[in-house]
Amino acid sequence: MERLIGTVSRGVRAPIISQGDDIVEIVVNSVLEAAKQENFQIADRDIIGITEAVVARAQGNYATVDHIAKDIKNKFANNEIGLVFPILSRNRFATCLKGIAKGAKKIYLLLSYPADEVGNHLVDLDALDEKGINPWTDVLTEEKFRQLFGYIKHPFTGVDYIEYYKKIIQDEGCQAEIILANDCRAILNYTKHVLCCDIHSRNRSKRLLNSAGAKTVYSLDQILASSIDGSGYNENYGLLGSNKATEDSVKLFPRDCQIIVDSISKRMYELTKKNVEVMVYGDGAFKDPIGKIWELADPVVSPAYTKGLEGQPNEIKLKYLADNNFSHLHGDELKKAISEYIRNKGDNLVGSMESQGTTPRRLTDLIGSLCDLTSGSGDKGTPIVLIQGYFDNYTK
Numbered sequence: 001m002e003r004l005i006g007t008v009s010r011g012v013r014a015p016i017i018s019q020g021d022d023i024v025e026i027v028v029n030s031v032l033e034a035a036k037q038e039n040f041q042i043a044d045r046d047i048i049g050i051t052e053a054v055v056a057r058a059q060g061n062y063a064t065v066d067h068i069a070k071d072i073k074n075k076f077a078n079n080e081i082g083l084v085f086p087i088l089s090r091n092r093f094a095t096c097l098k099g100i101a102k103g104a105k106k107i108y109l110l111l112s113y114p115a116d117e118v119g120n121h122l123v124d125l126d127a128l129d130e131k132g133i134n135p136w137t138d139v140l141t142e143e144k145f146r147q148l149f150g151y152i153k154h155p156f157t158g159v160d161y162i163e164y165y166k167k168i169i170q171d172e173g174c175q176a177e178i179i180l181a182n183d184c185r186a187i188l189n190y191t192k193h194v195l196c197c198d199i200h201s202r203n204r205s206k207r208l209l210n211s212a213g214a215k216t217v218y219s220l221d222q223i224l225a226s227s228i229d230g231s232g233y234n235e236n237y238g239l240l241g242s243n244k245a246t247e248d249s250v251k252l253f254p255r256d257c258q259i260i261v262d263s264i265s266k267r268m269y270e271l272t273k274k275n276v277e278v279m280v281y282g283d284g285a286f287k288d289p290i291g292k293i294w295e296l297a298d299p300v301v302s303p304a305y306t307k308g309l310e311g312q313p314n315e316i317k318l319k320y321l322a323d324n325n326f327s328h329l330h331g332d333e334l335k336k337a338i339s340e341y342i343r344n345k346g347d348n349l350v351g352s353m354e355s356q357g358t359t360p361r362r363l364t365d366l367i368g369s370l371c372d373l374t375s376g377s378g379d380k381g382t383p384i385v386l387i388q389g390y391f392d393n394y395t396k
Contacts, residue, residue: 007389009374010034011382019060023050024263026058030384032271040388042272045308048264049371049385052282052303053243055254061232063224064249068099068239071228075218076195079105082187084205085112086197088120088154088161092297093197094168095244096220100195101172108190109165113140113180117198119293122161122180123149139186142166142178156291185212192216195223199240199299221299224252240299241282254280257304265306279305281385284369285361301368309363 014030017023027050035042056062072081081104086093088111101107113135114128115121123145128135131148140148142162153160162178169176179186184205187194196205196219209217221238224231232252234241241253261278268276282298302309329337371385 005389006392007387009370010038010386010388011374011376011380012384012386013381014054014384017054017057017383019057021058023055023058023260024267027264027384028267028271031268031386034386042268042274042276043388044275045277045391046274047277047279047309047367047385047387047390048268049279049281049367049375049387050260050264051371051375051383052241052254052257052280052298053251054383055257055260055280056232056251059232059254059256061234061252061254062245062249063228063231063233063242063252065095065099065102066248067228067231068096068223068250069103071223072100072103072195075223076104076193076216078193078216080108080191080193081106082108082110082191082194084110084184084187084194084196084198084209085117085201086165087116087118087199087297088122088159089297090157090159090164091244092242094164095247095250096239096242097165097168098172098248099250100223101169101174101176104174106175106177107169108177108179108187109169110179110181110184110187111162111165112182113145115292117201118295118297119287119291120154120161121292123152135182138181139183140180142180145178145180156293184208188212188214195219199297236303237299241297241303253282253298253303261304261306275308277306277308279309279364279368279371281364281368281371284372285365286369286373295372301372302364305364309367312360312362 012030012034014026017026027048031048081100083100086097086109111122114123114125127149133148145162151160151163166176166178177190179190184196185208188209192213192215194209194214194217196202196209196217198205202219202221206217206219221236221240223239224233225235225238227233234253234255237253239250239252242250245251257280261280264278265276268274279302281302283296283301285296285301287294367387367390370387374385375382
């Protein structure tokens with residue numbers, strides 16, 4: 001009988017995970033118990049996704065604002081720092097900012113506008129047009145921004161981020177000056193000592209700043225890249241990918257994830273004789289059409305995954321075949337012709353007309369986004385996601 005269900009994504013409930021827990025055994029047992037309870041079978045090339053948050057929790061990968069402050073003092077001995085392009089987030093950056101301010105005497109905070117790099121807006125783009133402001137060339141002081149646009153609260157959080165970030169800095173006994181611009185080099189008019197807080201554009205920012213005469217340049221992935229007084233750390237991403245844990249601590253992006261995904265895959269094979277793909281995932285990569293938020297505040301969607309998740313989809317657009325190659329066929333003849341075409345498709349369809357309109361993104365970014373949407377970020381209690389049938393096509 002022909003199978004009528006394609007890809008299925010299931011959120012899998014798990015125990016509340018704490019430091020020291022065996023994440024491999026918890027994930028394997030949770031998936032197998034769910035399969036038994038819900039009466040489904042594990043198959044080859046099923047995918048298990050584990051949210052980075054529970055991996056980091058099991059590792060105890062945390063740091064306090066004092067740890068952050070000490071690393072900042074070690075790197076910026078002059079106590080004056082320009083912070084370039086932080087994202088606007090209470091969860092992602094506010095606690096980091098608290099630690100940075102605790103390690104400095106004065107901060108020049110350079111914010112991009114009208115939005116940060118992941119789409120959180122300080123001001124509407126149409127308002128810039130109305131006031132005759134060119135965001136690519138115009139550098140605004142806080143005073144000038146207020147004269148033009150007043151006090152604007154984020155539509156989702158209700159926070160005026162200029163006011164919010166300034167207060168965080170000042171509450172730590174640190175002086176604060178706010179500048180708005182979209183060229184990172186604008187900060188050099190205020191200080192030559194810079195911490196790049198952008199995520200995906202950080203390497204470009206550092207290159208531009210170094211070429212323009214900055215004296216000290218670091219980025220967030222270089223803060224807590226090693227342990228400070230026994231703190232957690234991430235040698236690849238530092239503070240990037242961190243989340244607020246408490247008012248005075250952050251949970252860092254997890255470490256050594258490749259060992260974890262490979263161990264889960266191996267254990268699943270031992271128990272089921274099925275070759276299961278495994279990935280650790282963080283934020284998905286997709287844009288909200290209303291809030292305009294791009295979502296991806298982590299440095300990568302997936303810090304580790306098994307080898308079968310390398311590459312991009314190699315798919316053919318069914319409607320293209322139906323409208324063009326086989327427009328003269330109908331019913332069973334059309335189905336047979338399309339199925340045969342798919343069975344004989346090449347290994348690399350890049351550039352072919354038959355593949356146009358398919359999604360040219362990496363598998364890990366697509367699957368990680370599906371995992372993120374399935375598990376959510378609230379109270380669903382499903383930090384594990386099981387995806388089945390993802391690699392099937394019309395012929396299966």
